[in-house]
Amino acid sequence: MEWYLPVIWAVLIGTAVMLYVVLDGFDLGIAILFPTTKDEGERDQMMNSVAPFWDGNETWLVLGGGGLWVAFPDAYAIIMPAFYIPIILMLLALIFRGVAFEFRWVAKPHHAKWDLAFWLGSTIAAFAQGLVLGGMIEGIKAEGGQFAGGPFDWLTPFTLMCGVGVVCGYALLGATWLVFKTEGPVAERARRQAKKLLIGLMVFAVIVSIWTPFAHPRIAERWFTPSNLILLWPFPLLTAFCGYMVWKRLNGPHEFTPFAFTIGIFLLCFLGLAISNYPYLVPPKLTIWDVAAAPSSHIFVLIGVSFLLPMILFYTAFVYWTFRGKVRADSGYH
Amino acid sequence: MTIDAFLLSRIQFAFTISFHIVFPAFTIGLSAYIATLLGLWIKTGDDKFHLLARFWTKIFAVSFAMGVVSGIVLSYQFGTNWSRFSSAVGNVIGPLIGYEVLTAFFLEASFLGVMLFGWKRVPPWLHCLSAFIVAGGTALSGFWILSANSWMQFPAGHEMRNGIAYPVDWVQIVFNPTFPLRFMHMMTAAYLTTAFVVLATGARHLVAGKNVESAKTMVRMAILMIAITAPTQAVIGDFHGRDTAKYQPAKLAAIEAHWDSSKPGALVLFAWPDEEAGINRFEISIPGLASLVTHGSMDALFKGLNDFAPRDRPPVKIPFFAFRLMVGIGLLMIAFGWVGAWLWYRGKVFEERRWLWLAQYTWPLGFTAILSGWFVTEVGRQPWLATGVIRSVDAVSPVTTLQVAISLALFFCVYSVVFTAGILLINRLIDKGPDQTMTKDPPEQPSKRSLKAVQGEASALFGDGSPGDDKIQPAI
Numbered sequence: 001m002e003w004y005l006p007v008i009w010a011v012l013i014g015t016a017v018m019l020y021v022v023l024d025g026f027d028l029g030i031a032i033l034f035p036t037t038k039d040e041g042e043r044d045q046m047m048n049s050v051a052p053f054w055d056g057n058e059t060w061l062v063l064g065g066g067g068l069w070v071a072f073p074d075a076y077a078i079i080m081p082a083f084y085i086p087i088i089l090m091l092l093a094l095i096f097r098g099v100a101f102e103f104r105w106v107a108k109p110h111h112a113k114w115d116l117a118f119w120l121g122s123t124i125a126a127f128a129q130g131l132v133l134g135g136m137i138e139g140i141k142a143e144g145g146q147f148a149g150g151p152f153d154w155l156t157p158f159t160l161m162c163g164v165g166v167v168c169g170y171a172l173l174g175a176t177w178l179v180f181k182t183e184g185p186v187a188e189r190a191r192r193q194a195k196k197l198l199i200g201l202m203v204f205a206v207i208v209s210i211w212t213p214f215a216h217p218r219i220a221e222r223w224f225t226p227s228n229l230i231l232l233w234p235f236p237l238l239t240a241f242c243g244y245m246v247w248k249r250l251n252g253p254h255e256f257t258p259f260a261f262t263i264g265i266f267l268l269c270f271l272g273l274a275i276s277n278y279p280y281l282v283p284p285k286l287t288i289w290d291v292a293a294a295p296s297s298h299i300f301v302l303i304g305v306s307f308l309l310p311m312i313l314f315y316t317a318f319v320y321w322t323f324r325g326k327v328r329a330d331s332g333y334h
Numbered sequence: 335m336t337i338d339a340f341l342l343s344r345i346q347f348a349f350t351i352s353f354h355i356v357f358p359a360f361t362i363g364l365s366a367y368i369a370t371l372l373g374l375w376i377k378t379g380d381d382k383f384h385l386l387a388r389f390w391t392k393i394f395a396v397s398f399a400m401g402v403v404s405g406i407v408l409s410y411q412f413g414t415n416w417s418r419f420s421s422a423v424g425n426v427i428g429p430l431i432g433y434e435v436l437t438a439f440f441l442e443a444s445f446l447g448v449m450l451f452g453w454k455r456v457p458p459w460l461h462c463l464s465a466f467i468v469a470g471g472t473a474l475s476g477f478w479i480l481s482a483n484s485w486m487q488f489p490a491g492h493e494m495r496n497g498i499a500y501p502v503d504w505v506q507i508v509f510n511p512t513f514p515l516r517f518m519h520m521m522t523a524a525y526l527t528t529a530f531v532v533l534a535t536g537a538r539h540l541v542a543g544k545n546v547e548s549a550k551t552m553v554r555m556a557i558l559m560i561a562i563t564a565p566t567q568a569v570i571g572d573f574h575g576r577d578t579a580k581y582q583p584a585k586l587a588a589i590e591a592h593w594d595s596s597k598p599g600a601l602v603l604f605a606w607p608d609e610e611a612g613i614n615r616f617e618i619s620i621p622g623l624a625s626l627v628t629h630g631s632m633d634a635l636f637k638g639l640n641d642f643a644p645r646d647r648p649p650v651k652i653p654f655f656a657f658r659l660m661v662g663i664g665l666l667m668i669a670f671g672w673v674g675a676w677l678w679y680r681g682k683v684f685e686e687r688r689w690l691w692l693a694q695y696t697w698p699l700g701f702t703a704i705l706s707g708w709f710v711t712e713v714g715r716q717p718w719l720a721t722g723v724i725r726s727v728d729a730v731s732p733v734t735t736l737q738v739a740i741s742l743a744l745f746f747c748v749y750s751v752v753f754t755a756g757i758l759l760i761n762r763l764i765d766k767g768p769d770q771t772m773t774k775d776p777p778e779q780p781s782k783r784s785l786k787a788v789q790g791e792a793s794a795l796f797g798d799g800s801p802g803d804d805k806i807q808p809a810i
Contacts, residue, residue, distance in 0.1 A: 051447075051451065052447030052448075052450070052451045053447060055398075055399075055402060055443040055446055055447065056440065056443040056444045056446075056447065058402070058406070058443070059435070059439045059440050059443045061406065062405075062406055062409050062435050062439055063435045063436070063439075063440075065409055065410050065413070066409055066428075066431050066432055066434075066435045067432060067435075068413075069412065069413065069420060069424055069428040069431065069432075070424075070428040070429050070431065070432035071428075073420055073421050073424025073425065073428055074421050074424075076412075076413045076417075076420050076424065077413060077417035077418065077420040077421040077424070077731075078417070079413070080410065080412075080413025080414040080417060080420075080731070081413070081414060081415075081417045081731040081732055081733050084414050084731075084733050084737050084741070085737065085740075085741075087410055087414055088414065088741045088744065088745075091406060091407045091410055092744055092745070092748050094403055094406060095403040095404070095407070095748060095752055096748070096752065098399055098402060098403035099396075099399050099400060099403060099752055099755075099756060101399060102395050102396045102399040102759075103396070103399075103755060103756065103759055106392075106396060106759045106762065106763060107755075107759060145421055146417060146418065146421075146732050147417065147731070147732050148732070151733065151734050151736075151737050293424055293425050293428060294425040294500050294501060296425075296500070296501045296502075296504075297424075297425045297426070297428060297429050297501055300429050300501065300504050301429045301432045301433065301436075304432075304433055304436055304437070305436065308436040308437060309436070312436070312440045312444075315440075315441075315444050315445070316440070316444055318444075319444045319445070319447050319448060322447075322448060322452060322455055322456060323447065323451065323455065
């Protein structure tokens, strides 16, 4: 088997998941912050700041799941049943939150229940994604190419903490997005909230960084072997720098940079987790080569990806550009 | 039949996909309709088309959202509930789904934003183009998902090693034998279904005596569409049936409730297929006609259910009855469309109140036909998940019965709430009709060139509110 094909695909799927986390992260995040205001106009403004984008953002989740099946069918076949309950929960939650975008406007003035659906759906979806993340780090029991664990293997103190961490992180993305895209009271409040959420996210990152090497010798070995340490020490430092910059820029008049540096934190944390687990896709045993699809399948889709992905990125950028600028309280799209 | 993770997973998949298919089927057709309306608006400059496009775009947004969220569920369910299927055919079907996401989903989802919210942000031509891109995206999505489904019906272009399918020839995989006609059949069904929703909406407004002008346009456009596509669909369906005869004889035998291969197939109009005894009870049939329709001769012999070992037979009753329901609705649609076209030709379509009154209740026809068609083809594929490759019973995930029971119950509750609400909201939007206030502030003219000349074409076809058009009086 061509050894490099699974590597290319791992990078591609990693990119898709990362894009998903950042893009859907901020629109799940604004929903997580929904209950912090009771004012209908402000809620409209928050929702409008993501309304033209959310559907495209969520498509990266389909690409993440679909891509996993395309490139690593055995990993898909093990991971999905292993996280049966969190994944089903996430899907149901995403239903509520997705339809709330449309139903809320049509149902007005009787839209209180869709506000609740929007908030609760987004929060549960984010929490469930955290559970899956934690469960992936902890490892999955597999035998003969199939999941071999119990229905609640994913439920541990660590995964619950990851759930809280992801909710907090998405809320930070949402808050900094609001600082960037809105003005007036919504942006003011988001600026205050972002600081608290930043502290929460940094605490979470520190705990994960300490917890995982202690719990998993392979991760400790990866980071603390002297030859690796020389290469890897900038990672925690850069993460801390990004955190500091978010804090500093939130104090000033800056509107875009807090969001940009928050993305930096996410990117670095994601890379850190990838470094911890490489080359395992289904820790602790199965590497990306163990679970890869046939080379012919990899190549067939790769040909399409090579020109479709740039196109997708191009028109995604076009849509963001079309809806550039501030979303004011009175500039509803509906 | 024991209640286990397998049975519950089947019910869950059937339940979630049945809910899902309704929305893509509708949005495939509706996006094409909206694109057409915007195109007509740009060409003629007639605000009537713009008004209708805005009206249907609101309904499109709600339907599309429901299609998206119920579709994500499916793309994950392959793994959560059918993980052994995912491993066995992932090399072959995975890429087809991958291409669906890459070519269609991103296209639709991104340009949907422009289509829904871009009225004032982008120039009309770009807005119209976005609508066409969304319509193209939905059709492309249909292309890939039907390719994948057709491959499961009759796999091709692969080889089996240790129970895993490996790709050999991608052209054969994508354009597998039953795909082209199944794709055409489904696309036509989607356009036809939407045409009936448009017709029913127009008729409802006319009967209620409101939004008369736009309602007339809707009715005219729908009649034109139905009168052409409904009979076309019958022809495509016939060819599609011959594919089934050739590639899936067991399914055909179940559809026709044909047991004994030593006799030509009769066209069974009604019967109660008795799967224990291997015969039909209470049968009313036309001898030889099934042989004629599927194999071109009254005397042609084809495989009966008794030629298949019981473990290789699909269930009979569901394909048998669902097929009859689908065909019955199809014939009804043709008749309805032609009567409408005849009335229109005679200039009486808006006077014949009985026809209009009936027309407002025709919106479920297409959806029911699509669902029954899918029940025929999916149940008829059993006991295989991918014919000859993996049986359904061998494909289920190693999850517990309790897990699936809980998830099924949750899906049932959530779908009941969300989709009921969605349909009620769509109904409310339809009732409200086009927002007439929007005509007071029309966006800038779509084109600077003088449009008087071209204005004629579309207006002549779909009416422009000239005197003879206004015969209908408000009901009250």
